[in-house]
Every structure is written in C-alpha cells, then in structure tokens.
Amino acid sequence: MKIVSAQEFDLRREVEYGSPEQNAAVQQIVQRVKQEGDAALLQYTAQFDRVELTASQLRVTEEELQAAYAQVEPSFITAITLAANNIRQFHQKQKRNSWMDLQPDGSLLGQIIRPLQRVGVYVPGGKAAYPSSVLMNVIPAQVAGVPQIVMVTPPATGGTEGIDPYILVTAAEAGVTEIYRIGGAQAIAALAYGTDSIEPVDKICGPGNIYVALAKREVYGVVDIDSIAGPSEIVVLADHLANPVYVAADLLSQAEHDEMASAILVTSSQEMADAVAAEVERQLESLPRREIATASIRNYGAIIVTRDIAEGIRIVNRLAPEHLEIMVDQPMNVLGMIENAGAIFLGNYSSEPVGDYFAGPNHIIPTNGTARFSSPVDVDDFIKKSSMIYYSKEALLTNGNIIMELARHEGLEGHARAIQVRLEQEGS
Amino acid sequence: MKIVSAQEFDLRREVEYGSPEQNAAVQQIVQRVKQEGDAALLQYTAQFDRVELTASQLRVTEEELQAAYAQVEPSFITAITLAANNIRQFHQKQKRNSWMDLQPDGSLLGQIIRPLQRVGVYVPGGKAAYPSSVLMNVIPAQVAGVPQIVMVTPPATGGTEGIDPYILVTAAEAGVTEIYRIGGAQAIAALAYGTDSIEPVDKICGPGNIYVALAKREVYGVVDIDSIAGPSEIVVLADHLANPVYVAADLLSQAEHDEMASAILVTSSQEMADAVAAEVERQLESLPRREIATASIRNYGAIIVTRDIAEGIRIVNRLAPEHLEIMVDQPMNVLGMIENAGAIFLGNYSSEPVGDYFAGPNHIIPTNGTARFSSPVDVDDFIKKSSMIYYSKEALLTNGNIIMELARHEGLEGHARAIQVRLEQEGS
Numbered sequence: 001m002k003i004v005s006a007q008e009f010d011l012r013r014e015v016e017y018g019s020p021e022q023n024a025a026v027q028q029i030v031q032r033v034k035q036e037g038d039a040a041l042l043q044y045t046a047q048f049d050r051v052e053l054t055a056s057q058l059r060v061t062e063e064e065l066q067a068a069y070a071q072v073e074p075s076f077i078t079a080i081t082l083a084a085n086n087i088r089q090f091h092q093k094q095k096r097n098s099w100m101d102l103q104p105d106g107s108l109l110g111q112i113i114r115p116l117q118r119v120g121v122y123v124p125g126g127k128a129a130y131p132s133s134v135l136m137n138v139i140p141a142q143v144a145g146v147p148q149i150v151m152v153t154p155p156a157t158g159g160t161e162g163i164d165p166y167i168l169v170t171a172a173e174a175g176v177t178e179i180y181r182i183g184g185a186q187a188i189a190a191l192a193y194g195t196d197s198i199e200p201v202d203k204i205c206g207p208g209n210i211y212v213a214l215a216k217r218e219v220y221g222v223v224d225i226d227s228i229a230g231p232s233e234i235v236v237l238a239d240h241l242a243n244p245v246y247v248a249a250d251l252l253s254q255a256e257h258d259e260m261a262s263a264i265l266v267t268s269s270q271e272m273a274d275a276v277a278a279e280v281e282r283q284l285e286s287l288p289r290r291e292i293a294t295a296s297i298r299n300y301g302a303i304i305v306t307r308d309i310a311e312g313i314r315i316v317n318r319l320a321p322e323h324l325e326i327m328v329d330q331p332m333n334v335l336g337m338i339e340n341a342g343a344i345f346l347g348n349y350s351s352e353p354v355g356d357y358f359a360g361p362n363h364i365i366p367t368n369g370t371a372r373f374s375s376p377v378d379v380d381d382f383i384k385k386s387s388m389i390y391y392s393k394e395a396l397l398t399n400g401n402i403i404m405e406l407a408r409h410e411g412l413e414g415h416a417r418a419i420q421v422r423l424e425q426e427g428s
Numbered sequence: 429m430k431i432v433s434a435q436e437f438d439l440r441r442e443v444e445y446g447s448p449e450q451n452a453a454v455q456q457i458v459q460r461v462k463q464e465g466d467a468a469l470l471q472y473t474a475q476f477d478r479v480e481l482t483a484s485q486l487r488v489t490e491e492e493l494q495a496a497y498a499q500v501e502p503s504f505i506t507a508i509t510l511a512a513n514n515i516r517q518f519h520q521k522q523k524r525n526s527w528m529d530l531q532p533d534g535s536l537l538g539q540i541i542r543p544l545q546r547v548g549v550y551v552p553g554g555k556a557a558y559p560s561s562v563l564m565n566v567i568p569a570q571v572a573g574v575p576q577i578v579m580v581t582p583p584a585t586g587g588t589e590g591i592d593p594y595i596l597v598t599a600a601e602a603g604v605t606e607i608y609r610i611g612g613a614q615a616i617a618a619l620a621y622g623t624d625s626i627e628p629v630d631k632i633c634g635p636g637n638i639y640v641a642l643a644k645r646e647v648y649g650v651v652d653i654d655s656i657a658g659p660s661e662i663v664v665l666a667d668h669l670a671n672p673v674y675v676a677a678d679l680l681s682q683a684e685h686d687e688m689a690s691a692i693l694v695t696s697s698q699e700m701a702d703a704v705a706a707e708v709e710r711q712l713e714s715l716p717r718r719e720i721a722t723a724s725i726r727n728y729g730a731i732i733v734t735r736d737i738a739e740g741i742r743i744v745n746r747l748a749p750e751h752l753e754i755m756v757d758q759p760m761n762v763l764g765m766i767e768n769a770g771a772i773f774l775g776n777y778s779s780e781p782v783g784d785y786f787a788g789p790n791h792i793i794p795t796n797g798t799a800r801f802s803s804p805v806d807v808d809d810f811i812k813k814s815s816m817i818y819y820s821k822e823a824l825l826t827n828g829n830i831i832m833e834l835a836r837h838e839g840l841e842g843h844a845r846a847i848q849v850r851l852e853q854e855g856s
C-alpha cells in the first residue's frame with residue numbers, strides 16, 4: 001500500500017453520466033413506458049430480462065412470498081429480523097412532530113410534517129441484490145409512515161420469473177407493501193408515470209446500474225429521487241495505539257466492494273503506517289475478492305503519515321469521507337473536531353461492517369466528498385413539510401401597512417392591494 | 429376568468445431546460461472560470477454586465493455598506509427589520525440538536541447535526557432584486573449556524589459598479605458576511621470552484637435567470653444547490669361564505685408575478701364562482717401590472733366549481749399547489765385533509781402576501797406539483813448530518829456472529845473478516 005503526502009490525495013473521482021447512446025436509449029425507454037404503459041413494460045422485460053410475462057404476472061403474490069419464507073434458512077430470518085429491529089429503533093428517534101407557534105395576537109404559525117404517500121424502492125437483480133440495502137431503503141420510509149412502499153426488482157434472466165427468496169423475505173420483514181418483478185430503466189419509468197398495473201409513486205430510491213441511474217435522473221421532477229451514490233470510501237484515522245490487524249481488515253472490507261472503492265489510512269505514526277501496509281498484504285492473500293481489493297488498494301488506496309492527529313483531522317475534513325473510523329486512544333476527544341464525514345465509527349470495536357449491517361444507522365451515506373453538504377439517508381428523506389399560516393384579524397390590522405410597504409417597494413401593487421382591501425373593509 | 433371542470437385542469441407546466449446553445453454557453457463559462465479564476469470572472473463581468481472591475485473591486489466594502497444605509501429611508505429599515513425578526517423567530521423553532529441513543533451494552537449511536545460551513549446566495553440584479561428573497565434565503569442559513577454566508581449580485585449594467593442600496597441593507601440585516609458584485613453563470617462558477625478572490629462554498633441558493641439556473645445544475649455535485657423554482661401558483665379553496673373581494677385580490681396578487689403564474693379558485697358555490705370572476709375583472713382594471721396578470725389569468729387561471737368542499741379537497745391534493753388559501757367557514761376542519769400543499773393559509777386574514785413578506789414561514793416553496801414530495805426552504809436545507817457509531821466490546825462479542833452471517837450471505841468475506849479478527853483477539 002503506497003504511503004503518500006496529504007497534498008497528493010483526494011477522494012473525489014469522476015461521476016459517471018453515461019454515454020450519449022446510453023442516455024438516448026434510456027430516454028426512449030422512459031418515453032415509451034410513459035406513453036404505452038404495460039405494453040412497453042412487458043416488451044422491455046422480454047427484451048432485456050428475457051422473461052415473457054403478462055400484466056397480471058407483474059406483481060409478486062402473497063403465495064410466492066410465503067413460498068420464499070420456506071426456502072430461506074431460519075438463521076437468516078433471525079439475523080435479518082434483529083438487524084431490522086435495530087435499524088427501526090434508530091430511525092424511530094428521527095421522527096418529528098408537526099408543530100405550531102401560538103402568537104399572543106391570536107395568530108398560529110406552524111410546520112406540518114407528513115410522510116410521502118407512496119415510495120418506490122429499486123433492488124438490483126443477481127449478485128447485486130443485497131438484503132441489507134433493502135432494509136436501509138425501506139425501513140426509513142416505513143418509520144416515516146409512508147403507507148405504500150413498492151419494491152421493484154428484475155426477474156431472474158432467461159426464462160424464470162423468480163426473485164431471490166432472501167430478498168423477498170427481507171422486503172416483507174422491512175415493510176414493503178407491493179412487489180413487482182420489473183427492472184432497468186423501464187421499471188423506473190413505470191414507477192414515475194404509472195401504468196395500468198402499477199400506480200405512480202412520489203419518490204424513487206435504491207441503487208442500480210447505469211441505465212437505472214440515468215432513468216432516475218430522467219424522471220427527476222416528476223417524482224423525487226435519492227442521490228446517486230459513487231464508489232464507496234473509508235478513511236481510518238489512527239494513532240500509534242491502534243491495532244494494525246483491525247485497521248487493515250477494515251480497509252480491506254471497503255476495498256473488496258469495487259475496484260473504484262477507496263481505502264485510506266491517515267496516521268500520526270510511521271510504525272503504524274508500516275504495520276498496516278504489511279497487514280494489508282498479508283490479509284489480501286487469502287481474501288476471496290482479492291483481485292477487486294488489490295485493484296482498489298493500488299489505484300485508490302493510500303497511507304498518509306501526519307505530524308500529529310490534529311493534522312490528520314484537517315485531512316479528514318478536507319476529504320469528507322463516506323465512512324470514517326477513528327481508532328485513537330480517546331476517540332471522543334476527536335469527535336467534536338470532525339466537520340465532514342458521512343458516518344463516524346469510534347474506537348476499536350466499531351468496525352465499519354457493524355454499521356453496514358446491524359447497529360442501526362443507515363448505510364446509505366454521501367460519497368465523493370459530498371458529506372460536506374449532504375447526509376446519510378434517514379426519515380427526513382421520506383417526509384414533506386407544509387407551512388401553516390393562520391393570521392388573526394388583529395395581526396393583519398397591526399402589520400398590514402408594513403406588509404404593503406414591502407410589497408410596493410418590490411413593485412408588486414397587487415400584493416399590496418390584497419392587504420389593502422382587507423384593511424379597508426375590516427379596519428376601524 | 430374561465431370556469432372549468434376539475435378534470436380539465438393541471439397546474440404542471442413544462443420545466444425550462446434551456447436551449448442547446450444556452451447550455452453550451454454556460455458550460456464554457458463555468459469551465460473557464462474553473463480554470464482561469466478571477467481573470468475569466470472579470471472578463472465575463474466586462475462582457476455581460478459592461479462593468480470593468482479589478483479583482484480588488486469585486487468585494488463590496490464596509491464603507492459601501494454604510495453608505496447604503498444612508499441612502500435608504502428609515503421606514504424601509506424598520507419594515508425589513510420587523511420582517512427579519514419574524515422570519516428568524518419562525519426558523520429558530522426548526523433547529524435540532526445532535527442526539528445520542530445510549531444502549532445498555534455500552535454502545536452509543538447517534539446523529540450529529542452541524543451547519544454547512546459556507547453558503548452562497550445569488551441575488552438577481554435590476555427589477556428582480558427582491559429584498560424579501562434575500563431574507564428568505566439568508567435567514568434560514570444564518571439560523572442554522574452557517575458561519576460564512578456569501579451574497580453575489582451583478583453590478584448595475586453599463587459602467588457603474590453600484591448595487592441597489594435596499595439589497596445591501598437587507599443583506600446586512602439578514603446576516604450576510606461577504607458580498608461580491610458578480611452575476612450570471614460566472615458568479616455561480618466562482619462560488620462552486622473558488623477563485624483567488626472568492627473562496628468556494630458548500631451550497632448555492634437563490635433565484636436567477638436561465639443562465640444562472642443552468643450554471644447551478646452544471647455545478648451540482650461539486651456543491652449542493654437549491655431546487656429550481658417554476659412559475660408561482662395559488663389555489664384558493666372557498667365556500668359560499670368567503671369574501672369574493674378578498675379571493676379576487678389574492679388570486680391577482682399571484683397572477684401579477686409572471687405571465688406563467690397560475691391562480692385557481694376551487695369553490696363549492698356557483699355564486700362565489702360568478703362573484704369572484706366579476707371581481708377579478710373589476711380589480712384588474714386598475715392594477716398596474718394588469719397586462720401580466722391578464723395573461724396569467726387567461727392562460728393559467730381557472731375557477732373550478734365542485735359538488736362540495738370534500739371534492740374540492742381532492743382537487744387541491746391532486747394539484748399540490750405552492751400556495752393554498754382555505755377560505756371556508758371553519759378552515760381548521762379542512763386542514764387535516766390537506767395532503768399536498770407547500771404553504772397553507774387559513775381564514776380570511778391570511779392573505780398570501782402576509783406570508784410572502786412578513787409572518788415568518790419561508791416564501792420559497794415547491795412549485796409545479798412538487799409539494800407532493802418536497803418542502804419549503806427551512807433550516808434543514810443548511811445543515812448536514814453525520815451518523816455516529818460507538819460500539820462496545822460487549823456489543824461486538826454479542827452480535828459479531830450475526831453480522832458475519834449477513835456479510836457472508838452477500839458474498840462479502842472481507843466484511844466478515846473485519847469482525848472475525850476482533851472476535852478472535854477479544855473473545856474469550
């Protein structure tokens with residue numbers, strides 16, 4: 001693992017916007033599903049997934065869901081239930097109430113907080129169908145109170161319409177209310193515009209390939225979408241007391257995700273840098289995904305040796321990593337100085353997979369330096385707010401002239417007159 | 429004003445994405461400012477604003493700010509201060525604390541809430557420079573605790589570098605910390621990438637022309653941006669007891685904004701429909717901006733007569749208007765059934781301009797049906813959240829095997845091993 005200076009390093013990588021051909025293909029798919037509904041949806045499913053379905057087969061039935069439970073070992077159901085409970089408990093603490101501010105003049109001002117009505121969650125097919133991602137997308141919506149949570153996931157390619165039973169069980173445990181066996185840009189278009197078989201949603205979230213990502217961008221505005229995640233990142237901030245075996249294992253748990261993933265150690269100790277570099281090599285040898293992890297470490301991994309922890313903190317804040325592990329003697333002493341990081345793992349036992357799967361906070365976290373201005377997925381992503389203004393007659397009579405002055409200053413006489421007609425009729 | 433059926437009507441209008449030429453021009457401006465910094469910024473300012481500046485003249489000085497106060501009448505300063513106080517008071521109630529959930533096994537899970545570090549607010553020049561928009565963009569950021577709030581606004585075209593003194597005074601009262609006399613796509617690029625004279629920001633907000641809107645979309649991802657507002661909208665829901673003079677005045681206060689603005693009355697009373705239609709004609713006659721308002725009413729205005737208020741509520745929820753006024757006998761009885769509306773004004777005295785200028789809630793509100801899934805600007809738009817996980821040794825020993833099972837199910841052995849190395853070293 002290479003040892004570099006802080007100046008040489010930046011976590012940011014180019015964001016993929018798709019080729020002109022991919023964009024054109026996605027636009028055509030979205031337009032056709034918008035205009036032709038189920039017919040286009042079924043035709044694209046036959047074309048891309050090589051599964052021939054009728055409209056009545058799109059939705060997964062209760063019987064299929066029950067059959068999935070029978071196919072899955074009980075220990076998986078126990079594990080996923082425990083994880084779901086932790087995630088639900090953490091997200092429940094994010095819930096907020098509508099509120100009112102009662103003014104002495106009788107006016108009531110407030111903010112009304114409501115769940116979105118209907119949310120769509122995309123789940124990729126094949127090896128990219130991660131139960132943990134289902135939990136992390138669905139549970140915040142369910143805790144927010146979204147009454148209709150729709151999952152879409154492509155049927156298994158090549159003639160069967162089956163969906164991974166682990167995904168079905170996880171969806172049911174998480175609180176999904178409808179499941180459709182569709183995927184790709186056509187599924188995103190169906191969620192955004194609706195078809196005879198599928199009601200449109202208010203928001204679409206969940207990961208997908210480049211076609212799914214481009215389709216989400218295409219329908220943004222018609223519906224809300226989540227942000228498009230970049231490759232995953234970890235930064236470990238360690239002093240001389242950290243355990244190099246743990247540090248190396250945590251760096252590799254990130255590096256194994258993707259050749260574009262980035263794993264970085266920032267340490268105040270040259271000995272730690274050398275020990276972790278050696279441990280990474282040693283642990284890589286037996287890692288099943290060592291080709292991916294090796295490429296990630298070689299291209300986007302680094303060890304940065306700093307004068308002290310304070311310099312390390314400045315580097316962390318500049319990188320604004322998705323995941324930050326703080327493995328120093330007193331991690332709570334560092335926490336207050338971390339300005340930019342999506343999720344912060346403190347101490348020797350808070351290994352990143354603890355958060356990926358189980359502890360409770362969401363594992364969908366801003367990448368590519370965007371933790372400077374954005375946040376992990378939470379209940380706020382599935383609510384909408386309305387302002388409420390109940391102005392009293394007294395408040396209007398008291399403040400009407402000021403409001404008219406401000407409106408007239410902006411040249412908006414119609415605004416001023418909406419106040420004036422009331423002052424004329426109601427004033428003494 | 430035309431009377432139509434509910435089915436005929438939809439508030440949604442096409443969103444403007446700019447011509448290919450406009451997009452290409454904006455991309456070029458953004459790239460040049462990114463690469464050449466101040467030199468490009470000054471050159472574009474000379475070209476588009478026809479003002480020759482040096483880099484040291486970009487920033488508005490304390491002396492200029494003091495001079496602006498001397499040019500503005502005291503009654504304006506009083507009015508803007510009162511409005512700012514109300515807006516600040518309302519937004520202060522939105523503030524949230526970082527929190528922790530303390531688990532019996534010693535683990536600490538939490539959400540850390542912090543302000544963004546540096547925010548840029550765009551303020552258009554000329555007649556579109558609205559002091560109220562300055563308040564509504566700046567105060568939520570200031571209440572959130574953003575330490576650096578940068579305003580940019582173009583210099584007056586054609587040789588003077590002056591900025592409207594009312595805007596300068598409002599900016600100072602709202603809490604702006606730096607002001608630069610730059611505008612257009614070049615100002616957005618400077619805020620996103622920084623130049624020698626201007627440090628880059630984390631988020632850019634505020635309205636602007638099509639070039640500003642396209643530039644914001646171009647730099648999105650490098651920085652956060654606010655959503656791009658469509659033309660303004662009002663829906664008034666009224667029964668037979670509403671005052672048609674007030675209803676008509678409020679419809680016109682929206683219609684005068686823009687020929688694309690939309691003003692709609694939904695009423696359960698045919699008499700009310702007729703009376704409001706007549707009042708709109710009467711009030712239009714003397715309205716200074718009657719040409720704009722007439723075009724808006726003709727093209728995007730309507731009166732929808734419903735069987736009853738319940739049907740009216742269903743129409744409102746489908747339209748999801750930016751502004752909703754409820755002028756029925758007991759407006760609080762209706763409030764709970766409003767699912768989709770950006771800002772809700774209740775009763776005879778809550779005329780929309782009360783909220784545009786003064787009451788306290790934000791006047792930047794989702795348009796074009798997006799109130800189904802988005803919200804008025806508030807303090808949440810200027811904060812970022814980080815998850816915090818401090819897992820105890822006991823928690824890891826108890827749950828480690830479950831976490832490993834979930835990781836291995838997803839084929840991520842490296843994730844499992846990050847847990848396993850700890851269980852091996854720490855377990856009994």
